[in-house]
Amino acid sequence: MFRETWLWASDKRRVQKFVTEGALTRTVVQRFVAGDSVGDAVGAIQQLNTNDIGGILDLLGEGVTESTGAKQAFEDYLECIKRIEESGIDTTVSIKLTQLGLAFDKETCLYYVRMLASEAQAVGSGLEVDMEQSAYVSDTLDAFKVLRREFPDLRLAVQAYLRRTPVDLDDLAAEAPPRVRLVKGAYSEPPQLAFQKKSEIDAQYRYLIDWLFEKGTDPAIASHDSALIEHAQRAATRxxxxxxxxxxxxxxxxxxxxxxxxxxDGFRVSVYVPFGSAWYPYLMRRIAERPANLRFFMRALVGN
Ligand SMILES: Cc1cc2nc3c(=O)[nH]c(=O)nc-3n(C[C@H](O)[C@H](O)[C@H](O)COP(=O)(O)OP(=O)(O)OC[C@H]3O[C@@H](n4cnc5c(N)ncnc54)[C@H](O)[C@@H]3O)c2cc1C
Known part of the structure; x- marks a missing residue:
């Protein structure tokens, strides 16, 4: 119920207006978002790099509905890649396909991703593709299948809460071991499509960790859940x-x-660093995940 309410709020324009224009202080946003500019994100990643942690740069924004918005996102990502080259930071770049027009112009979206993947490759970085709401999963998988033939290092996020994910992974593996980031899944999805209980999501997550160590390549386990991280450590040893x-x-x-x-301790660790002004849906998803994040949010609202 708690999670549903906050995920509902992430999608409601009036709530968004209240929060973004209201008393919400920078403190809350700053906790989860590196800043408004690419320079802020580069600074945050430089800091992570000093601790031997890699970055995953993310320009906030999603669900773009017209071509000028997609073109703008593409240009902003090109600028990010230029800044990666100039600063020499150790980072990949994560993109959302709906930000690049997946919902209304698949061909141009693929063109943008190709350009970004080749630019990223040229500066020694790489591209990761986020997984979004269930409505975009099939199109995102199709795009990944095409693109990975040209860019074998491309990494795709898959969501453990979706019932279909084991089948999708088997399908991807039929051609080549997929390079995957495994996440629990951050959106509000109906029970027909997604497991709702933590115990069920965790069980599928564990199954998929084992699957990735057996049939995937270079798995990325994206979770703050210590039990799942330990499961991955055991799978690596096995x-x-x-x-x-x-x-x-x-x-x-x-x-x-x-x-x-x-x-x-010698593990390879990377941190997803979002930046930009379109932070509202991202922040709402983080609050939906954890009551303690809400307490932090409320304290900031009342100015403590
Ligand atoms: C790098 C990365 C990329 C992602 N990309 C995507 C994507 O492409 N698509 C998508 O749908 N989702 C994505 N997500 C989000 C993901 O789906 C989950 O919503 C999010 O990671 C929370 O799930 P969790 O596995 O951390 O477990 P949770 O069940 O949220 O948390 C598990 C445990 O972690 C600990 N914990 C969590 N938060 C805190 C905290 N603030 N302080 C202390 N302990 C805490 C607690 O012990 C908690 O019980 C991504 C997540 C990461 C880390």
Whole structure:
């Protein structure tokens, strides 16, 4: 119920107006978002890099509905890649296909992703593709299938809460071991499509970790859940791989001490660093995930 309410709010324009124009202080946003500009994100990643943690740069924004918005996002991502080259930071770039027009012009969207993947490759970085609401999952998988033939390092996020995900992964593996970021899933989805109970989502997540170590390549386990991270560590040992044989990914501002500890312990750790002014839906999803994030949010609202 708690999660549903906040995910509902993430999609409601009037609530958005109230929150973004209301008393919500920068404090809350700053906890989860690196800042408004690409320079802020570069600074945050430089800081992470000093602790041997890689970045995953994310320009906030999603659900673009016209071509000028998609073109703008494309140009903004090109600027990000230029800044990666100039600053020499260790980071990948994560994109949302709906930001690049997936919902209304698949061909141009694919063109943009190709350009970005090749620019990223040229500066020694790489591209990751976020997974969004269930309505876009099939199109995102189709785009990934085409693009990975040209860019084998492309990584795709898949969601453990979706009932279909094991079948999707088997389908991807029929051609080549997929390079995947495994997440629980952050959107509000109906029970016909997605598991709702934590125990069910965790069970599928564990199954998919084992699947990735067996049939995937270079798995990325994106979770703050210690039990699941430990499950991945055991799967790595069983598969004969060391601590560097997979990646642990977390979000900016969440479990920072654990991120640093894992990096000190010799694991490969990357942190997803969102930046930009379109932070509202992202922030609402983070609050929906965890009551403690809401307490932080309310304290900021009353100015403590
Ligand atoms: C790198 C990355 C990329 C992502 N990309 C996508 C994507 O493309 N598509 C998508 O749908 N979702 C994405 N997500 C979000 C994901 O789906 C989940 O919504 C999010 O990660 C929360 O799930 P969790 O696995 O951390 O587990 P949760 O069940 O939310 O948390 C598990 C446990 O982690 C600990 N924990 C969580 N938060 C905190 C905190 N603030 N402080 C202390 N302990 C905490 C607690 O012990 C908690 O019980 C991404 C997440 C990450 C980390």
């Amino acid at each position: 598969s004969g791989g060391g601590r560097k044989s997979f990646e642990i990914q977390m979000l900016y501002g969440i479990r920072r001490e654990l991120q640093e500890q894992l990096a000190r």
